[in-house]
Structures are given as structure tokens and as C-alpha cells.
Amino acid sequence: MATMNAPAPRPFSSLLHAQRVWDTELPDFDPATAPPAPLTLFHAWFADAVAAGQPEPHAMTLATADADGLPDVRTLLLHGADERGFHFASHATSAKGHQLADRPYAALGFYWPSLGRQVRVRGPVTRCTPAESHADLHARSTGALAAALTGAQSGVVESVAALHRAADAAWERAQAEPDAEAPTWTRYVVEPAEAEFFQGDARRRHIRLRYRRTVAGTAPDAASGSQTGPQAGGWTRELLWP
Numbered sequence: 001m002a003t004m005n006a007p008a009p010r011p012f013s014s015l016l017h018a019q020r021v022w023d024t025e026l027p028d029f030d031p032a033t034a035p036p037a038p039l040t041l042f043h044a045w046f047a048d049a050v051a052a053g054q055p056e057p058h059a060m061t062l063a064t065a066d067a068d069g070l071p072d073v074r075t076l077l078l079h080g081a082d083e084r085g086f087h088f089a090s091h092a093t094s095a096k097g098h099q100l101a102d103r104p105y106a107a108l109g110f111y112w113p114s115l116g117r118q119v120r121v122r123g124p125v126t127r128c129t130p131a132e133s134h135a136d137l138h139a140r141s142t143g144a145l146a147a148a149l150t151g152a153q154s155g156v157v158e159s160v161a162a163l164h165r166a167a168d169a170a171w172e173r174a175q176a177e178p179d180a181e182a183p184t185w186t187r188y189v190v191e192p193a194e195a196e197f198f199q200g201d202a203r204r205r206h207i208r209l210r211y212r213r214t215v216a217g218t219a220p221d222a223a224s225g226s227q228t229g230p231q232a233g234g235w236t237r238e239l240l241w242p
């Protein structure tokens, strides 16, 4: 009887070079129709990503720098986007928490491949009040509370068994005490100084629209063709070469 052999795995380079990007139907983006402030466009693009079935559209990369200026990056969930900025939450005692204490600036990146869209945000980071951090924690699932109660984020754990013990204990506590405190859990806000919207294009005519916060009356608005000054709300828009 013939034996069924599993196919030999393809070499990494062959797999890598077989991948494609921007070869689906992508939306048009006319920057001349973009709203004056980036928050409105972010909300619209987020709704588009949800409607397009983009998995986990609220997952974003958060870049920070350590005390020596060395960069670091990880994935987080967006907890809100409003006039104050882009909100996320984590432990103040984690690696990112220490980095933000040393250098309270960050960059965020969203990528929604279903639409060929990327959004980047940069700016200073502030901590929300303890009451807001508490509310953030308790507005979410038992699993999220348990994860926060496990604590020690970014510390070294001696074994998987130790991780399981701590996680199981945290789950039990989260179920028994839904109001339990996780004192280091902190909600942060990135206040955008810049926000860039990238619309991919199959022919590589990608559109990049950057908003920069300005003092009123200081800069023309290249994206709208206006020669008369900045947009309402203190934002200047510029098109960037892709």
C-alpha cells in the first residue's frame, strides 16, 4: 500500500515571494473631499473597515521609545477615539508603561488590508485619571479583567505552569469580585499632533494625506488647493509622495 507523504514544506523565500498586496478591488479616496479634521475621517474609515469585514479593525501597533531613545512596538486594542485623542489601556508597570513615563510620546499604526488602508498617528501621551482607568477596566469582559489582574506584565515568568496558576487564580477572582482593582491598569491618550491616511492603489498611485495640527493662520492647505490658510480646527492637510 502506498504511503501518503505530507508535501515537503515550501522554502520560506518561495512562500514569501508568492504573497501579494493590493491585488483586490480597493476603494478610491479623493483627498479633496476629506474632512477638515482627522478624527472625522478616522471614524469614517473605521466604519468602512468594519463594513468590509476587516478582522480586528481595532487592533493597532503602539510604538514607544525607551530612555535611551531605542524604539519598541507591540499590538494593542483601541479603546476610544475622540476629541482628546486615541485611547488605549495597559499596565503602567509594563515595559511600555516605563517607556511612556520616560518619554511620553507615541505613534500608532492601523492597517486594514481589506481596504488597502493604513492610518498613522503621532503625538504626546497623557495618562487618564484613576477613575477613568478604573472605568476602562470594568467596562470590559471578565477575561479582560482577569488578564489585568494577572499583573506583572512584561516581567519574566519562570514557567508555563506558573503562568497558568496565576491566570486561573485571576479568572476566579475576576468572576468572584467583578469590581476588583488592578491598581497599575492605566488608560492613556495619544493626542494627535499628526495623523496620516494612506489609501493603497493597485497601480501604486497610493494616496497619502497627512494632517498636522497648526496654530491658526500659519499654513496653506495643500490637499484642498486652498491658498487662503489653515482649515477650521487648526489642522493643515498635505499630500505626500507615496
Ligand SMILES: Cc1cc2nc3c(=O)[nH]c(=O)nc-3n(C[C@H](O)[C@H](O)[C@H](O)COP(=O)(O)O)c2cc1C
Pocket (backbone or CB within 6 Å): 059, 072, 073, 074, 075, 076, 077, 078, 088, 089, 090, 091, 094, 095, 096, 097, 153, 154
Ligand atoms: C490583538 C492584541 C491585542 C492586545 N491588546 C492589548 C491591550 O489592549 N493592552 C495591553 O496591555 N496589551 C495588549 N496586548 C499585548 C501586547 O501586545 C503586549 O504583549 C503587552 O502589552 C506587553 O507589552 P510591553 O512589554 O511592550 O509593555 C495585545 C496583543 C494582541 C496580539
